[in-house]
Amino acid sequence: xxxxxxxxxxxxxxxxxxxxxxxxxxxxxxxxxxxxxxxxxxxxxxxxxxxxxxxxxxxxxxxxxxxxxxxxxxxxxxxxxxxxxxxxxxxxxxxxxxxxxxxxxxxxxxxxxxxxxxxxxxxxxxxxxxxxxxxxxxxxxxxxxxxxxxxxxxxxxxxxxxxxxxxxxxxxxxxxxxxxxxxxxxxxxxxxxxxxxxxxxxxxxxxxxxxxxxxxxxxxxxxxxxxxxxxxxxxxxxxxxxxxxxxxxxxxxxxxxxxxxxxxxxxxxxxxxxxxxxxxxxxx
Numbered sequence: 004x005x006x007x008x009x010x011x012x013x014x015x016x017x018x019x020x021x022x023x024x025x026x027x028x029x030x031x032x033x034x035x036x037x038x039x040x041x042x043x044x045x046x047x048x049x050x051x052x053x054x055x056x057x058x059x060x061x062x063x064x065x066x067x068x069x070x071x072x073x074x075x076x077x078x079x080x081x082x083x084x085x086x087x088x089x090x091x092x093x094x095x096x097x098x099x100x101x102x103x104x105x106x107x108x109x110x111x112x113x114x115x116x117x118x119x120x121x122x123x124x125x126x127x128x129x130x131x132x133x134x135x136x137x138x139x140x141x142x143x144x145x146x147x148x149x150x151x152x153x154x155x156x157x158x159x160x161x162x163x164x165x166x167x168x169x170x171x172x173x174x175x176x177x178x179x180x181x182x183x184x185x186x187x188x189x190x191x192x193x194x195x196x197x198x199x200x201x202x203x204x205x206x207x208x209x210x211x212x213x214x215x216x217x218x219x220x221x222x223x224x225x226x227x228x229x230x231x232x233x234x235x236x237x238x239x240x241x242x243x244x245x246x247x248x249x250x251x252x253x254x255x256x257x258x259x260x261x262x263x264x265x266x267x268x269x270x271x272x273x274x275x276x277x278x279x280x281x282x283x284x285x286x287x
Contacts, residue, residue, distance in 0.1 A: 036082055039279045040270065041238035044263060047083035054078075059086050066090065074100060077262040079270065084263070099243055099259035106244075107210040109233075109268070110254040111155055112284055113217050113225065116232050119285040122220045126152035130159075130191075130212065133219040140192030145199060151216065153199045154209040160197035161190075163206040177255075180211055185249030187215045207255040211247070214254025225252035236283055237271060239264045 038045060049056045059078065066073050067090070074094045078086035089095050102109075117123045130149040131139060139146065145160060153159045168174035176193075180186035190208035214225045221228045226244050234242055243259040246252050260268075271277075276284030 036274070038082065040082065040267060041236075041279070043238070044079065044084035044266070045082070047081075047085050049078075049080075049085045052080040052083055052085050054080055054085060063088060075262045077266050079266045082270070084266075087262075096263060097241065097261060099241055099261055100265075101256075102258045102260060102265070103256045104207070105265075106254065106256045106258040107207075109229065109258055110210050110213050110217070110225070112233065113229055114151065114155065114213055115284050117217055117220050117228070120232075123151060123216070126150060126155065130154060130216070133216045134191060137188065137191065141194040143195040145195045145197075149199045151213070154213050154216075156200075156203070157206045157209050158200045158203050159206060159209050159212075160195050160199045160202060161193045161206070161208065162196045163193065163204065163208050165205070165207055177207055180208065180247055180253065180255070183248065185251075186247030186253075187211060187249055187251040191215075210255035211251065211253060215251050217254070218251060225254065233283060236278055236281060237264075237267045239267060 049059055063076075066076075074091040075089045075098075076086065077084065087096065094100065114123065118125065127150050129147065130151065130153075131147055149159050149161070163176050165175050165177045170177050172178060176189075179189045183189045190212050193208065196202075217225050217228060223231070226242070229244075230242070234240070239260065241261055241264065244252050245257040271283060275286045276282055277286075
């Protein structure tokens with residue numbers, strides 16, 4: 004994991020901890036909200052929301068003394084922005100940040116929305132059913148049984164290795180998503196090494212396939228579907244998301260958002276998938 008990866012993990016960890024642990028109202032409290040931050044967060048002091056400025060400053064001091072690669076911190080409590088600091092002069096409240104593998108959480112969220120809309124029948128639907136126009140390599144019978152759930156749970160049984168070689172070398176499977184003529188095809192063609200559902204291992208390729216499934220199931224690009232059904236309802240407009248060379252949005256990383264908009268995503272989950280009067284993501 005590189006320095007930028009570490010920065011993202013730290014930023015996102017702090018953001019979600021602040022969104023989830025610092026709230027005393029809990030999931031399902033959406034009807035009690037004083038307002039929804041669709042057009043921006045209202046601000047408050049930490050003390051005004053039952054927090055300690057001294058403790059938050061202690062956190063900042065620990066980050067600085069530890070030379071941690073943190074670019075920005077957003078703390079939200081009770082729906083109010085109570086603390087916001089940017090430690091790198093290249094970043095401010097309006098700067099999008101590369102989310103790396105946190106992108107996977109957005110991809111799985113979009114799959115959930117597509118399931119609720121009936122665009123994907125259920126999580127037992129087989130992967131190959133979405134790509135009947137494609138010739139998929141390694142016609143192992145086990146590949147015919149890979150389901151949406153297997154991909155979501157990273158239990159597809161398909162070969163994947165992104166840890167034994169540097170990311171920028173062909174020995175790393177991530178390299179091929181970025182550099183092959185069709186990154187999605189590369190992922191679909193990978194050989195099987197286990198029965199679907201039998202073995203878990205971290206598999207970025209599965210999330211990329213899910214982006215391809217979302218695109219096939221909805222008849223829209225992954226970004227178009229996200230804008231219409233997730234980003235716009237939350238007032239998230241400053242978005243960048245890159246595609247592989249074959250035209251599939253990278254479901255496993257490369258989404259970019261601002262920290263304030265990341266806080267909206269955390270707030271959506273804090274409220275059981277509801278935003279105002281609308282259920283954006285099915286609660287289950």
